[in-house]
Amino acid sequence: MFVRMLYQSFCRQRRRKLLAGIAITLGVSVATAMIAVATDIGDKINRELRTYGANLVVTPDEDTLDVEIGGVNLKPASTGAYLDEAALPNIRGTFWRHNIVGFSPMLTAPAAVQNGSAAHPVQVLGTYFSKQLKYGDESFTTGVRITHPWWKVSGAWPGDESSDVLLGERLAQQLGRKAGDQLEVSGRKLHVVGILSTDGAEDNQIVAPLAVAQQFLGKPGAVRRLLVSAMTKPEDALSRRDPESLKSNPELWDRWYCSPYVNSIAYQLQEAIPHSKAEQIRQVAQNEGTVLERIKGLMLLVTLAALLASALAVSAAMATAIFERRSEVGLMKALGAGNAAVATLFFAEAALLALLGGAAGYGFGNLMAQQIGQWVFNSRIAVQPVLFPVVIALAVIVTFAGSAASIRKAMKFDPVLVLRGDA
Amino acid sequence: MFFRMLMRATMVKPGRVFSALMAVVVAASVATAMMNLYVDVQAKLRKEFRSYGANVVVVARDGQKLPPDALSQVENILGNSGLAVPFAYAVARTEQGAPVVVAGTDMERVRKLDAWWSVTGWPSAPHSALIGTRAASVVSPDKKSFTLTFEGRKLALNPAGTLRTGAGEDSRVYLDLKEFTAWTGVPPSSIEIGASGTPDEINGVIGRLASALPGAEVRPVRQIVEGEARVLGKTRATLLAAVAMIILTAALCVLATLTAWVLDRRRDFAIMKALGASERLVNGFFAAEAAALGAVGAVLGFAIGIGVAAWIGRVNFHAAVVPRFGVFPAVFAGSVALALISAVLPIGLLRRVQPATILRGE
Numbered sequence: 001m002f003v004r005m006l007y008q009s010f011c012r013q014r015r016r017k018l019l020a021g022i023a024i025t026l027g028v029s030v031a032t033a034m035i036a037v038a039t040d041i042g043d044k045i046n047r048e049l050r051t052y053g054a055n056l057v058v059t060p061d062e063d064t065l066d067v068e069i070g071g072v073n074l075k076p077a078s079t080g081a082y083l084d085e086a087a088l089p090n091i092r093g094t095f096w097r098h099n100i101v102g103f104s105p106m107l108t109a110p111a112a113v114q115n116g117s118a119a120h121p122v123q124v125l126g127t128y129f130s131k132q133l134k135y136g137d138e139s140f141t142t143g144v145r146i147t148h149p150w151w152k153v154s155g156a157w158p159g160d161e162s163s164d165v166l167l168g169e170r171l172a173q174q175l176g177r178k179a180g181d182q183l184e185v186s187g188r189k190l191h192v193v194g195i196l197s198t199d200g201a202e203d204n205q206i207v208a209p210l211a212v213a214q215q216f217l218g219k220p221g222a223v224r225r226l227l228v229s230a231m232t233k234p235e236d237a238l239s240r241r242d243p244e245s246l247k248s249n250p251e252l253w254d255r256w257y258c259s260p261y262v263n264s265i266a267y268q269l270q271e272a273i274p275h276s277k278a279e280q281i282r283q284v285a286q287n288e289g290t291v292l293e294r295i296k297g298l299m300l301l302v303t304l305a306a307l308l309a310s311a312l313a314v315s316a317a318m319a320t321a322i323f324e325r326r327s328e329v330g331l332m333k334a335l336g337a338g339n340a341a342v343a344t345l346f347f348a349e350a351a352l353l354a355l356l357g358g359a360a361g362y363g364f365g366n367l368m369a370q371q372i373g374q375w376v377f378n379s380r381i382a383v384q385p386v387l388f389p390v391v392i393a394l395a396v397i398v399t400f401a402g403s404a405a406s407i408r409k410a411m412k413f414d415p416v417l418v419l420r421g422d423a
Numbered sequence: 424m425f426f427r428m429l430m431r432a433t434m435v436k437p438g439r440v441f442s443a444l445m446a447v448v449v450a451a452s453v454a455t456a457m458m459n460l461y462v463d464v465q466a467k468l469r470k471e472f473r474s475y476g477a478n479v480v481v482v483a484r485d486g487q488k489l490p491p492d493a494l495s496q497v498e499n500i501l502g503n504s505g506l507a508v509p510f511a512y513a514v515a516r517t518e519q520g521a522p523v524v525v526a527g528t529d530m531e532r533v534r535k536l537d538a539w540w541s542v543t544g545w546p547s548a549p550h551s552a553l554i555g556t557r558a559a560s561v562v563s564p565d566k567k568s569f570t571l572t573f574e575g576r577k578l579a580l581n582p583a584g585t586l587r588t589g590a591g592e593d594s595r596v597y598l599d600l601k602e603f604t605a606w607t608g609v610p611p612s613s614i615e616i617g618a619s620g621t622p623d624e625i626n627g628v629i630g631r632l633a634s635a636l637p638g639a640e641v642r643p644v645r646q647i648v649e650g651e652a653r654v655l656g657k658t659r660a661t662l663l664a665a666v667a668m669i670i671l672t673a674a675l676c677v678l679a680t681l682t683a684w685v686l687d688r689r690r691d692f693a694i695m696k697a698l699g700a701s702e703r704l705v706n707g708f709f710a711a712e713a714a715a716l717g718a719v720g721a722v723l724g725f726a727i728g729i730g731v732a733a734w735i736g737r738v739n740f741h742a743a744v745v746p747r748f749g750v751f752p753a754v755f756a757g758s759v760a761l762a763l764i765s766a767v768l769p770i771g772l773l774r775r776v777q778p779a780t781i782l783r784g785e
């Protein structure tokens with residue numbers, strides 16, 4: 001009998017149920033979309049923060065002091081230690097290989113450009129542009145096109161296996177050269193394929209593939225410095241401790257090693273590249289933690305506001321739906337139904353509405369979240385599957401809460417008054 | 424008579440009016456808080472981004488020097504909206520003959536602009552220096568005083584502390600600018616500026632600096648400026664989507680509640696018609712009621728919304744939120760419009776029904 005009444009209630013009063021159902025669906029979809037966006041935004045913003053460039057630097061541990069003013073290196077060429085280029089693909093084998101977005105080796109070699117009859121001294125910076133590397137049977141691309149997104153080239157980027165070069169903007173102006181020219185540098189002919197603009201020291205240099213700089217220096221396989229761009233976790237109390245002090249406590253050590261703190265990634269880079277010292281580039285690494293925390297905090301608060309608004313909308317819809325049916329309540333009570341029976345019927349209806357509306361709302365919310373992800377970040381929002389039961393549970397709770405007050409009020413109606421239309 | 428009816432309508436069944444008013448107040452406060460936040464969050468986040476350091480830099484052109492009053496000109500143009508730090512560089516030699524870059528700067532300002540510098544002790548006394556961690560092993564390995572020579576002139580220095588940044592600063596020795604200039608005679612070659620404000624304001628500052636210092640090159644630090652623009656842009660877009668969804672939901676809530684409230688009063692409507700009121704009068708009555716509800720709800724909701732936005736500002740940004748009163752017209756207009764729609768629509772539907780049918784309870 002109960003089931004038949006429930007079924008008939010849905011069949012006969014389709015429009016009213018539909019309106020309540022739509023309210024629930026809309027409320028749930030907004031809640032789902034907001035929760036999905038808020039949980040994923042940390043990751044998305046972390047990726048956007050990589051626009052600031054490298055946050056880690058790896059140098060040889062036996063290095064001598066840099067003597068550099070305004071990007072011009074005054075140290076004699078033969079001094080200093082080097083990292084081994086062959087060890088670079090090992091970075092792809094570290095625990096945090098998917099957090100490491102890219103890396104660029106740097107090597108500066110002094111040379112001279114033949115300008116008419118005079119030889120103009122220049123610095124040749126060797127690096128990777130968009131180099132294909134292999135680690136095991138995995139191949140990946142890395143280079144300045146990933147780690148230095150503010151470098152702008154008018155012309156074309158050189159191939160990493162070629163001897164094409166980029167000419168810094170200011171150097172090009174000084175020499176009166178442009179893209180497409182041939183340069184004679186320290187006896188070698190190099191083809192300029194583009195003009196580089198960075199607003200930094202590179203505007204006064206020739207930027208070439210790493211192999212070319214290594215040839216000028218006479219040191220094949222040498223790398224002076226490695227700049228690494230990684231997605232990190234903001235610093236907290238655990239990350240600020242000295243790693244050596246953590247070694248005595250295996251559990252803390254595991255937690256530190258397996259969290260993408262910038263110091264932990266630096267430690268693992270040192271493990272991957274022999275005879276190296278890795279540290280964070282503080283200007284980039286320190287500040288991104290703060291910015292990320294602020295944005296995540298903001299989204300969390302906005303999500304709470306959204307949940308509140310959804311809950312209110314759903315409650316309002318349920319409360320009005322039940323209030324309209326007080327003549328039904330009067331009829332049932334006049335026919336002998338007890339308060340408990342009437343209340344159970346209404347709660348069962350509410351639960352069914354919540355389940356159906358909640359499921360539909362989850363689907364729509366997912367779509368809305370993906371739309372937002374595409375529009376803002378050009379990527380998919382990762383929705384955790386655990387969100388589904390959470391959202392359904394929330395929908396049921398809110399629907400119950402919204403109906404409870406009006407059901408209780410409806411119980412108090414005198415059937416006579418209600419049926420007469422006086423209530 | 425009209426106003427008496429309006430007042431009585433509120434007094435007779437306060438419960439229903441109250442819940443309708445509550446719906447409007449909550450919706451208006453949520454909308455206000457969200458819009459306030461959207462407008463304010465950009466200013467707040469920009470302040471966070473200033474901790475990345477200098478976003479504009481002034482350097483002397485090749486072969487020229489900066490004019491001696493360059494720093495004071497920069498300060499005049501910047502006013503309160505930024506911080507300018509001068510830097511001067513020279514190559515000196517240690518007692519063993521090893522070359523090391525020495526830099527002169529204003530310690531107070533550098534501390535504010537470059538907050539990420541990890542410093543164990545700032546130099547305060549004369550003849551004290553801040554040494555980068557890599558330079559320390561060359562210049563003062565046993566942390567004792569050392570002497571540097573520049574073009575024959577010696578200067579004895581005490582290490583006040585070490586500096587770690589992970590970048591070029593680690594290889595240098597930093598002195599107070601006055602002491603540096605007195606020793607080397609080399610004037611500042613660059614001024615790093617942390618300018619605050621919107622990109623347009625910063626471009627304006629760059630323009631004014633460029634015209635005030637024609638012998639120097641004034642340019643933005645592209646890495647910082649582009650990073651900020653990108654992250655801020657994405658955050659703002661996400662916030663916009665969120666705010667739009669929330670305001671829509673709140674509007675839905677108001678619509679549902681007010682429509683139900685008006686439909687609930689259909690007996691009043693029927694009685695008025697039965698007593699001979701014209702359609703216009705009845706419509707006007709309900710519209711006035713709804714508009715009054717919308718207006719009162721908007722004012723109360725706005726006040727609460729400002730409070731909520733202030734709370735969010737305190738909790739998340741640890742800074743006071745500026746109440747944006749410019750949001751009020753939008754919230755007010757929106758509330759009244761929503762209230763009117765939710766009143767007029769049901770009345771329009773009920774128009775065609777006979778009063779007698781409604782009074783009979785159908």
